[in-house]
Amino acid sequence: MSTVTEQPTPESGGLAPDPAVTPVRTAGTRKLPVVLGAITVLLALRLLLTSRSGDTTFRLATDSDFVTLPDIVVPAVATAWVMLVVCLALTAEAVRRMLAHVRQPMWLPIAFAVAWMVGFLGWEAAGSRIQVVSLLGGAISLAIPLVFGALGGVLGERAGVVNIAIDGQLLFGAFAAAVTASLTGSLWAGLVAAMVAGALIALVLGLFAITYFVDQVIVGVVLNVLVVGMTNFLFRQVLTPNADSLNSPERFRAVPLPVLGDIPLIGPILFRQTALVYVLYAVVALVAFALYRTRWGLRVRAVGEHPKAADTVGIKVNRTRYRTILLAGAIAGMGGAYFSLVSVAGFNREMTGGAGYIALAAVIFGKWDPIRATLAALLFGFASNLQGVLSAIGSDIPSQFMLMLPYLVTIFAVAGLVGRSRPPAADGVPYKSQ
Structure with missing residues (x-):
């Protein structure tokens, strides 16, 4: 006969079932697969409705570096489709965890974001070059x-x-x-x-x-x-x-x-x-x-x-x-x-x-x-900088959509990736001294 162990959690301030023993049902468990699936579909539509050829170069160094890292040159079409398959696999894993009522781990959306972005940039920059330092430094x-x-x-x-x-x-x-x-x-x-x-x-x-x-x-x-x-x-x-x-x-x-x-x-x-x-x-x-x-x-x-x-x-x-x-x-x-x-x-x-x-x-x-909020702000900063990078490489994505990009990322992040989120208990509640 299995026993459910109780552990204190800092968020609740009380006792909660051990997630390793008891199935966990959270909003993030359900929403994450939907959001990942929607974003994967967007990438698939982009690959199917447009055509590309040539190689994409990811430049990792600047001219003044003490040690110059070599450029990474990848075939644009193959890289994009491989990353799409990775995104599909990660989405399937999120669906499996949802059906099993298991908590979604943090590495899953992070790995998905990296794979999706590599595939997307690899496709959009076909025959061109992505300055990784400018992309990430500008995001900061x-x-x-x-x-x-x-x-x-x-x-x-x-x-x-x-x-x-x-x-x-x-x-x-x-x-x-x-x-x-x-x-x-x-x-x-x-x-x-x-x-x-x-x-x-x-x-x-x-x-x-x-x-x-x-x-x-x-x-x-x-x-x-x-x-x-x-x-x-x-x-x-x-x-x-x-x-x-x-x-x-x-x-x-x-x-x-x-x-x-x-x-x-x-x-x-x-x-x-x-x-x-x-x-x-x-x-x-x-x-x-x-x-x-x-x-x-x-x-x-x-x-x-x-x-x-x-x-x-x-x-x-x-x-x-x-x-x-x-x-x-x-x-x-x-x-x-x-x-x-x-x-x-x-x-x-x-x-x-x-x-x-x-x-x-x-x-x-x-x-x-504070640390998580900083990382979230960096994500939104990256989305803001991405629109400039896409314009620089001559992407045919409409400029109006690129202006919307930071706000779309904000909506997707808050709506689908937050999971269970509880503000401080007295947040917004005025206090009258006795």
Whole structure:
């Protein structure tokens, strides 16, 4: 007679059946095969409805590498069809696990994504060359605001405050960074100003959501609209007539790190970036460490999971929430500086393009964990960079579809790959002190 063992799980805070003994029925178990099947069909249709010939070259090196890696040359047609078969096999494995009510492992969608992308790029770049360093390095650059925004979202929601206002924090941060850097001539002063701007939006969010118990989702949406209107007005009435003095900052330039930047493949991708990327590396590590390894992080997670219990042991719930969302807003504001100090030199109207909402999707996709949310943001950054790569190699995919690509990836990722995802128990619930 079999026995079901019980194990504590950090997500539930209680006891759960051992998945090795008891069948696991989760949303991800059912949704993943559907999403993988749909994406496989799209690749199959692409191969069947178009024709290609020649070889595809994947270039792994740059001219300044310490050791030059050889190019990988593959037959475009054969590679695409082989990768399609691999995708079909992985989809079949996902279906088998669904029918057996077995949890879908993380390696399965990762392996599928790699196989699908190799097949797709191999087909699209037939007779051409894919610069792998540019593809991956550009993805990191484009993911900068998404990662900063996602980290801000994770901190806010871990403390129990839904931060829909990420896009407003990014946009106001971009505005403040451009103006301050133009006036002072210092990019770092612009970055600090972006942090202050993001924290100000977070303060308004906290005032209504924490102090006056207004619905947090509504407040976040209103703040986004308010910032769009305010920055549009200031851009038209103030920045445009005084562009030379108020909207002409310098840009962060790439700063290769000695030795690390010369490592083949990895060096050009990770260590030949702008200073803002290196700041991002440090912020991700600090947030992940502080959230799980410090007393402060324990208190933040406590007020997000069970604020009444936290209050009972002497933790000031609303004070902790205020401090956390201010920090979260400052981090998100740093992401806004990317738009006006890295992407382009200066501020423009609505230049974030809804990046805050994609960052919010990364928070959900990453299950409210800073490392997972960072990886999710990198995925969305890769999708954004992919449209530029496809245009560069002359792909005949309609430009309108390529503009949709980052958002389609976001929908597929959140809808099909999240699986069981539980936010902090008190997320979005205002706390009234006894």
